[in-house]
Amino acid sequence: MGRTANARGAAGVAEEDAARQARAIVRRAEAGETGQGLRHGGPVVRLTRVTKRYRMGAQSVTALRGVNLEIPAGDFLAVVGPSGCGKSTLLNLIGAIDLPTDGEVWVDGRDLARLSDRELTALRRERIGIVYQFFNLLPHLSAWENVALPLLLNGLPAPEVRVRVDRQLEQVGLGHRATHWPHELSGGEMQRVAIARAVITAPALLLADEPTGNLDTQAGEEVMQLLRAQHAGRGQTIVVATHSPDVARWARHIVHLRDGAIAGIEEPRAPLA
Numbered sequence: 578m579g580r581t582a583n584a585r586g587a588a589g590v591a592e593e594d595a596a597r598q599a600r601a602i603v604r605r606a607e608a609g610e611t612g613q614g615l616r617h618g619g620p621v622v623r624l625t626r627v628t629k630r631y632r633m634g635a636q637s638v639t640a641l642r643g644v645n646l647e648i649p650a651g652d653f654l655a656v657v658g659p660s661g662c663g664k665s666t667l668l669n670l671i672g673a674i675d676l677p678t679d680g681e682v683w684v685d686g687r688d689l690a691r692l693s694d695r696e697l698t699a700l701r702r703e704r705i706g707i708v709y710q711f712f713n714l715l716p717h718l719s720a721w722e723n724v725a726l727p728l729l730l731n732g733l734p735a736p737e738v739r740v741r742v743d744r745q746l747e748q749v750g751l752g753h754r755a756t757h758w759p760h761e762l763s764g765g766e767m768q769r770v771a772i773a774r775a776v777i778t779a780p781a782l783l784l785a786d787e788p789t790g791n792l793d794t795q796a797g798e799e800v801m802q803l804l805r806a807q808h809a810g811r812g813q814t815i816v817v818a819t820h821s822p823d824v825a826r827w828a829r830h831i832v833h834l835r836d837g838a839i840a841g842i843e844e845p846r847a848p849l850a
């Protein structure tokens with residue numbers, strides 16, 4: 578009673594914010610484990626007439642031109658097309674890493690152009706997980722620490738972090754590699770650590786940009802199997818960019834991109850589901 582935010586001071590407020598965030602993550606993570614809470618109705622991602630132009634000095638490159646796309650919650654979508662067609666650009670817009678030149682990108686019911694930097698950071702941190710072709714693990718952190726990082730950044734208490742990270746590493750089959758540095762892991766193992774890191778906060782949306790691009794067939798299949806399990810178990814919305822038809826077959830829907838525009842959307846002819 579009577580203790581105002583001012584009286585507590587900024588440190589106290591930050592601490593409370595962190596604790597509140599931590600509780601929210603735990604709730605979401607638990608809901609995610611039973612597949613509840615993430616399977617809400619409407620589209621989780623909506624792009625309306627999205628154009629992206631990159632300025633290059635006097636020149637500009639149009640990477641996306643007038644893309645309309647709705648990705649319903651719980652979908653597993655592959656974006657395919659030749660090099661340079663705009664796959665990574667599309668994922669970066671959906672992942673709130675970049676903003677469109679024209680048009681709107683809505684994620685989780687919010688128009689990204691209307692969010693402050695702080696809100697964008699929070700959205701990325703709490704609602705979106707990203708997996709990259711080159712894994713992007715922090716080289717000076719162990720496998721375990723890499724996976725723990727998002728939870729630590731969100732202020733989750735250490736004992737909770739320990740339990741969750743141990744369990745997540747087991748789930749990707751790497752309990753026995755927890756103390757390895759990234760350079761002591763195979764490519765497939767690094768990507769499984771990266772997936773564990775991307776899903777540890779139970780994000781509603783998981784984006785993967787050429788997640789198998791640096792792996793052999795076997796390791797690539799294991800990665801896709803993990804994404805599939807993630808989709809089946811947690812009902813997460815997953816978007817995978819790939820140039821490989823074999824990888825795209827794991828998805829429920831395939832969006833074909835050509836020269837920055839959607840050339841067609843199909844269901845895989847020989848789905849692996």
Ligand SMILES: Nc1ncnc2c1ncn2[C@@H]1O[C@H](COP(=O)(O)OP(=O)(O)OP(=O)(O)O)[C@@H](O)[C@H]1O
Nearest residue numbers: 631633638640659660661662663664665666667820
């Ligand atoms: N930061 C940037 N500045 C300028 N041009 C860019 C930038 N990023 C991408 N482009 C250009 O935009 C187009 C789309 O690039 P993007 O990376 O989205 O393609 P992609 O489909 O992911 O290709 P890949 O399969 O090779 O990864 C390309 O012509 C590329 O050269």
Ligand SMILES: [Mg+2]
Nearest residue numbers: 664665666786
């Ligand atoms: Mg790309």
